[in-house]
Amino acid sequence: MHRCLENLRHRGVEAAVTPALSPHDAQSFIAAGFVVLEHLHLLAYRLDQRADHAFLTADTRTAETRSRSLRDGRPWHRRVVLDIDRRAFEPFWQFDTNSLAEARRATPTSHYRVAVEGRTPVGYAVTGRAGDRGYLQRLAVNPDRQGEGLGQALVHDCLRWLHKRGAAHAMVNTQERNTRALGLYEHLGFVRQASGLVVLRWTAS
Numbered sequence: 001m002h003r004c005l006e007n008l009r010h011r012g013v014e015a016a017v018t019p020a021l022s023p024h025d026a027q028s029f030i031a032a033g034f035v036v037l038e039h040l041h042l043l044a045y046r047l048d049q050r051a052d053h054a055f056l057t058a059d060t061r062t063a064e065t066r067s068r069s070l071r072d073g074r075p076w077h078r079r080v081v082l083d084i085d086r087r088a089f090e091p092f093w094q095f096d097t098n099s100l101a102e103a104r105r106a107t108p109t110s111h112y113r114v115a116v117e118g119r120t121p122v123g124y125a126v127t128g129r130a131g132d133r134g135y136l137q138r139l140a141v142n143p144d145r146q147g148e149g150l151g152q153a154l155v156h157d158c159l160r161w162l163h164k165r166g167a168a169h170a171m172v173n174t175q176e177r178n179t180r181a182l183g184l185y186e187h188l189g190f191v192r193q194a195s196g197l198v199v200l201r202w203t204a205s
């Protein structure tokens with residue numbers, strides 16, 4: 001690790017950020033000089049424990065969303081999707097073209113969905129699956145359209161996709177201070193895990 005950080009220094013890299021790590025995995029980074037940038041809640045939904053999942057029967061076309069529908073994300077959605085992401089997240093967490101592509105490539109299979117109003121995206125979600133585990137990698141709704149059921153419709157769609165493919169668990173993480181996302185996930189049956197995750201930062205100086 002130290003050699004790796006020295007290498008970064010020599011190359012003029014001033015800062016580095018880890019992905020979300022378990023407290024155990026974080027230890028060696030902290031020993032090497034990384035500090036905690038953000039604490040995240042980790043939540044899990046058991047897809048294998050019951051049969052009466054709300055997402056199996058939920059009508060995603062609620063009164064508020066009747067004129068909207070979910071469809072597979074396409075290359076021509078990208079500009080508006082990234083604009084929604086920029087408006088929904090604070091600068092540090094915002095996606096660009098590369099991070100959107102990376103989120104979709106992070107697992108062997110992934111599901112990229114947009115909620116559209118007419119033909120215009122107003123929200124999107126990226127879900128991934130690796131073995132029996134599913135991950136809600138990204139979820140964002142246009143701030144002008146929040147509180148109208150789109151977040152719930154996108155999460156239900158994610159759970160339906162994972163359930164159909166035999167995943168046993170769906171995982172999601174969110175910043176501890178993101179009470180809206182936390183409220184949505186818990187409302188939909190996700191359970192907060194005892195141990196969360198951390199994102200760490202290293203600075204060269």
Ligand SMILES: CC(C)(COP(=O)(O)OP(=O)(O)OC[C@H]1O[C@@H](n2cnc3c(N)ncnc32)[C@H](O)[C@@H]1OP(=O)(O)O)[C@@H](O)C(=O)NCCC(=O)NCCS
Pocket residue numbers: 088089139140141142145146147148149150151152153173174175178179180181182183184187
């Ligand atoms: C989080 C986010 C996706 C939610 O999208 P949304 O479209 O506003 O969510 P919905 O309207 O579907 O909310 C669904 C329901 O969840 C429940 N819910 C939402 N927030 C809640 C809260 N704080 N407490 C309890 N229940 C809550 C409610 O039942 C809500 O319906 P209602 O408030 O209309 O009765 C959206 O706020 C967003 O894009 N935030 C910024 C990006 C972000 O944080 N993404 C998630 C990162 S992990």
